[in-house]
Structure formats: C-alpha cells, structure tokens
Amino acid sequence: MTSTQTKRLVKPFFLDISPAERTEIQSAVGEILESGQLILGPKTDAFENAFAKYVGTKFAVSVSTGTAALEIILRSKNVEGKAVAVPTNTNFATVAAILHAGARPVYVDMDPSTFMPNLKMLEQVHKHENIAGAIWVHIGGLIAPDFIETIDYCKANGLFMIEDAAHAHGSALPEGKAGSLGDAGAFSFFPTKVMTTLEGGMITTDDEAIANMARSLRNQGKGGAAFGNEHTDLGNSWRLNEIEAAIGLVQLRKLDDMVARRERGVSDLTEFLPSLGLEWCSVDHMSQFSGYKLIVKHPEDDSRSVSEIKEALKAQGVIPGGGVYDKPCHLQPVFSDVAHPKEGLPISEKWCPRHICPPITSGTTEEDSKQIRDAYRSVYADRASS
Numbered sequence: 001m002t003s004t005q006t007k008r009l010v011k012p013f014f015l016d017i018s019p020a021e022r023t024e025i026q027s028a029v030g031e032i033l034e035s036g037q038l039i040l041g042p043k044t045d046a047f048e049n050a051f052a053k054y055v056g057t058k059f060a061v062s063v064s065t066g067t068a069a070l071e072i073i074l075r076s077k078n079v080e081g082k083a084v085a086v087p088t089n090t091n092f093a094t095v096a097a098i099l100h101a102g103a104r105p106v107y108v109d110m111d112p113s114t115f116m117p118n119l120k121m122l123e124q125v126h127k128h129e130n131i132a133g134a135i136w137v138h139i140g141g142l143i144a145p146d147f148i149e150t151i152d153y154c155k156a157n158g159l160f161m162i163e164d165a166a167h168a169h170g171s172a173l174p175e176g177k178a179g180s181l182g183d184a185g186a187f188s189f190f191p192t193k194v195m196t197t198l199e200g201g202m203i204t205t206d207d208e209a210i211a212n213m214a215r216s217l218r219n220q221g222k223g224g225a226a227f228g229n230e231h232t233d234l235g236n237s238w239r240l241n242e243i244e245a246a247i248g249l250v251q252l253r254k255l256d257d258m259v260a261r262r263e264r265g266v267s268d269l270t271e272f273l274p275s276l277g278l279e280w281c282s283v284d285h286m287s288q289f290s291g292y293k294l295i296v297k298h299p300e301d302d303s304r305s306v307s308e309i310k311e312a313l314k315a316q317g318v319i320p321g322g323g324v325y326d327k328p329c330h331l332q333p334v335f336s337d338v339a340h341p342k343e344g345l346p347i348s349e350k351w352c353p354r355h356i357c358p359p360i361t362s363g364t365t366e367e368d369s370k371q372i373r374d375a376y377r378s379v380y381a382d383r384a385s386s
C-alpha cells in the first residue's frame, strides 16, 4: 500500500447539492417535463431575475456556457475585425471567444502579486495597439486591486471593459460585485465552478443594448421574440434550459453560504502560510472573495519543481486543484497563429508554472484544513519558522 492509499483524501472538487436539494431539483424536473416548457420559460426568467438582483445589475441573460457568454458580449460590442486586450494568463475560453467573435486578441502580461494585469500594463498596450476594449479575468475569484481605476481609464478612453467572472460568483470590491463593475460580466456554471447548473453561463449588464442583443444572439438571432421564425441577427443555439435554470435557482440561494465556507477554508490556510514564508495572491482588498482558487506561489529559491511538490502533497492525501493557469495562452499550441510580443510575456511565463492551488471547496472541513496545513508543513519543512 502506498501512503496515498492509507491517508484520507482532501479533494479539489465537491458537488454542493444536499439530499434535500436533490429532491427539490427532482420535483422541479417533474414539473418542467409535465409543463412541456423546456426552454425560455418561468424557471429561466426566475433564475435571471434572481441572478441580476444578486449581482446588482439591471439585466441578467442566461446562456449555455461561460464561453458563449463571452462571445455574445463581444459580438454585442461589434468587435469583428478589431483588437481586444486580454491577459495571457486565462482559460483557453477567454481567448477562443475573442477569435470566435472575429476579433484579434492582444495579450497582456500579469503582475506577479495578483496573477492578472494591472492598469499600467493596459496603458502600455493601449499606447501601441488600437484596441476597442479589454476582457479582464477575475482569476481564481480575485478582482484586481486597481480594477476601478482600470475601468475609469477605459471609460475615459472610449474602451469597453468586459469582466470574465467565470471564477468570481460572489466576489466583490467595496464598490460592487464581480459582474456589475464593467460594461458586462460573463459567468460560467461549469461543474467545477463556485456554483453550477451542470453546464451554463450568465451575462450581467446594466446596458439594455447588450442585454437585448444577448437575448437575440443566444436564440438563433430571433430579435426580441423567444419563438417564431424571423431571424434578425446571426445568432446561435446558446440557451440555458429550464432544468439547468431550476438547478441554478437552488445553487444561487445558497451561494453566499458556499462562498463563506470557501472563505473559511482560505483563511485557515492564509493565517498559516507566513509560518512557511510562502506567498499567495492576497484578497485583503476585497469585501467578499468567491474562494474559487487560492493562488500559492512556489518560492523562487526552492529548487524542487512544482510537480515534485504536488506529488509530495498527494502523498499526504492532499490533491491540489487545477492551476490558474499552468500554461499562459500565448504558449498554447492552438493559439500559435496569434501574435505576441517577441520578448514573450515574461512574468506569466515565469509564474504560471510556479504556483499551486490547494484543494479548498465549499465542502472543506476543519479536519481537511488541518490536513492541508500538515501536508504543507511537511512538504516545506525546511522553511518552517521555529
């Protein structure tokens, strides 16, 4: 038997649906099937209204995925043939959505303390490139400390700012929640996210033109009409269905509770990490943190590779979560035709492969937190302060 087999495991994924909620969802499924209204019905309306209220925007438009949410917002901003700034440190989907919308991604490097770009980096890119706007990604649920200043800069310069809030359900600055700060926000409800509808996405915005175009584009471009056969826009089949919306309603009701549990798991670890001299991307400036990923940096002076550290943590029963992200997008084979600066994007290239996200979920217990701390203490034993 290996030591992994003898240990209890702390896993990076937890489906937070209780037995009572499962029963509630089953009964909603029965109701939906009986009604025959499978799409664009009362559950979808209720989920969109509740989500808009939660985020604090005038409109929320549900869609099939977070990727669709991004592409729809971009299309509603008429980006075809234009350039859009985007962090190279993001999920494939953010860059893919720009390409699918017919625009050109302009990569931006990242600040090593936040794993996302800062305003200076945007200014620099804007000096050299005729960008129409930017997508900023709330990486791991973190909102950039200078995000409000960045939005002010965009407004002053006629640029749009789209929030990729796929990791940031419930994340907030004192000025407002993720998804309510820029021109529009794109959320994902993919199974591993802070809340799920199995698959799904949501667009949040105060801009009625974006909301109207989103309703059309998600529904084969049928303008304002949910049904019928008149197509005014080149849309797609990007709808959420009524069953997914019903699951979303149950998840959204307890989103703050799930986030609070994640935040507890995060602070259980961040109170301890200084004793090992380890650094992480701080969330202290935020009024609420979704807790999707705590980004812990593997120290520069430690000659062991990140894979060795991950294996050592696994041997202690602590299975690290996926990184955000190990390989920046400009190095992804599929994007080899997208131009990037000759000198590369050095901070992302250095730090993306040098971080680990401990397995914190809304199901993390005190016992899990202790096991994570013990594993870190043992793996980084040489750094422990006496």
Ligand SMILES: Cc1ncc(COP(=O)(O)O)c(C=O)c1O
Binding pocket: 065, 066, 067, 068, 090, 091, 093, 094, 137, 164, 166, 167, 187, 188, 189, 190, 200, 201
């Ligand atoms: C940052 C980011 N943006 C967009 C997406 C796309 O979301 P979806 O998988 O729902 O299409 C993801 C999904 O993992 C993501 O992590």
